[in-house]
Amino acid sequence: KAGVTQTPRYLIKTRGQQVTLSCSPISGHRSVSWYQQTPGQGLQFLFEYFSETQRNKGNFPGRFSGRQFSNSRSEMNVSTLELGDSALYLCASGLGGGQETQYFGPGTRLLVL
Amino acid sequence: GENVEQHPSTLSVQEGDSAVIKCTYSDSASNYFPWYKQELGKRPQLIIDIRSNVGEKKDQRIAVTLNKTAKHFSLHITETQPEDSAVYFCAAKSSGDKLTFGTGTRLAVRP
Numbered sequence: 001k002a003g004v005t006q007t008p009r010y011l012i013k014t015r016g017q018q019v020t021l022s023c024s025p026i027s028g029h030r031s032v033s034w035y036q037q038t039p040g041q042g043l044q045f046l047f048e049y050f051s052e053t054q055r056n057k058g059n060f061p062g063r064f065s066g067r068q069f070s071n072s073r074s075e076m077n078v079s080t081l082e083l084g085d086s087a088l089y090l091c092a093s094g095l096g097g098g099q100e101t102q103y104f105g106p107g108t109r110l111l112v113l
Numbered sequence: 114g115e116n117v118e119q120h121p122s123t124l125s126v127q128e129g130d131s132a133v134i135k136c137t138y139s140d141s142a143s144n145y146f147p148w149y150k151q152e153l154g155k156r157p158q159l160i161i162d163i164r165s166n167v168g169e170k171k172d173q174r175i176a177v178t179l180n181k182t183a184k185h186f187s188l189h190i191t192e193t194q195p196e197d198s199a200v201y202f203c204a205a206k207s208s209g210d211k212l213t214f215g216t217g218t219r220l221a222v223r224p
Binding site: 033035042043045048055056058090092100101102103104105106107 | 145147149155156157158159162202206208209210211212213214215216217
């Protein structure tokens with residue numbers, strides 16, 4: 001099976017802009033989680049979707065939002081970008097439904113100037 | 114919510130020696146404990162996981178132990194090799210909840 005894919009792999013934006021990142025899970029996986037990774041803060045949980053419903057949410061401002069489509073693909077959106085949003089954004093997919101194992105995608109590296 | 118602490122933050126060992134990374138968790142409901150390895154510029158990769166109904170699990174040179182009473186779990190790497198050099202993350206999760214990660218351990222294996 002193909003692994004988790006994320007697009008785009010790299011992005012450069014300026015403050016105040018918005019950005020949309022995409023994640024395609026492993027075929028058959030219904031759960032998608034998003035994480036922000038920075039050198040100082042490690043892996044911070046953003047949100048988790050299962051069968052198009054947000055199941056868990058981390059402690060990020062409302063500028064961070066996400067959704068999941070019927071084919072399990074997920075997008076996250078960050079509006080009004082700030083310099084501190086520069087990070088590696090990782091998604092991870094899993095079967096869900098009590099099967100806890102998650103597999104990560106390669107990430108999208110976002111640079112906000 | 115769950116809180117996972119990981120130690121040490123950096124670890125340097127001689128090739129062939131063993132490496133041990135320890136994590137503690139706070140939520141007694143946590144029942145799933147994975148370990149991920151992240152090489153520089155790459156995605157975190159699952160290397161081993163353990164569930165709360167098991168005390169120890171091994172996979173070749175890697176083993177994980179779990180002490181539910183003390184809320185500790187540890188990663189043991191034996192006969193370390195230079196390619197084991199990476200950042201290792203522990204994590205904990207209860208059913209239906211999010212996966213909470215430790216802050217990572219940077220392991221360097223000296224040839």
